[in-house]
Amino acid sequence: MSTFQKLRKAERETRKNLIIDAALELFSQKEFHKIGMRDIAKRAGISAAAIYRYFPGRDDIFVEALVRHMQTVERMFEKKVASGQTSLEELAMASVDYLLENESVFQMMGHFMITGQIQTKAMERYNAMQRQFLNLLERFNNQSELEIDNRLVTHAIYASIIGVVMAFKKYPGRSPDEIKRHIHRLTRIVSSMFTTGKMPGRNGSGE
Incomplete structure (x- = not known):
């Protein structure tokens, strides 16, 4: 060239x-x-x-923007693993914080998940991006004690993380700090359920 x-x-x-x-x-x-x-x-x-x-269209920009964010999350995960922060809870918490701090990602994912409206070529790119993120999450999700296919567990974790943020990001009558604390509590519960199959106790021990 x-x-x-x-x-x-x-x-x-x-x-x-x-x-x-x-x-x-x-x-x-x-x-x-x-x-x-x-x-x-x-x-x-x-x-x-x-x-x-x-x-070609707005959806293609939408997908490329999400790909960029996914690459940022991947680097964030790699950095946490390199520093020894490898628990599912730590990775899940980092993911929800990223969604809370990046309104554009929340808006784009919300639109797609609720409407399902996206052009065919952009859909193919989006699905490839999503598979890549699930592969990344599955690579770090090696702590589950549940006797279930790890890929299914990874899908459930992914859906739960996004669901918690979508359900409570606009929690009426709560301040941003209160919303963040509530989402963190729910994320800890989800992480504990997927790793041990138990609800965490009040002290967070799972007893």
Whole structure:
């Protein structure tokens, strides 16, 4: 590849990243279904026509944004494992905190899970991304004492983590700190149930 081709490729990747950044900003501020390609193009500082040179549609931007977040979570998991933080509870807690701190991820996942509306090509990319994340979680989920297929347990953990956040992220009448503490308590219960099959006692011991 010539130097010119390398520069063109680098420029294209830079533009794509700027578009994803713009989309993430919008996803954190507005409901997903209210955001169109024109909105993203305007936030990115390019024309509405030009944005289609980089992404066929909004769903493709949506998936690439989620892929970027998944890569961040993967690096976070690897870092925790390297520092000895390998328990399911620690990884689950890190996951819920990430969802709580990244409104754009919450908005995008919520829209997809509730409506199931996504274009076919983007769906294929999304499914591949989801499988990769489940593989990652399964790799770290080696502590379960349940006599159940580990892949099924991994799916249940994934659904439970997301479900806890979705159910209580907008808990009426609670402050952000109260919501976070409540979600943490529920995450500890979920983690304990999946590793030992027991509810944690008041002291968190599982007795």
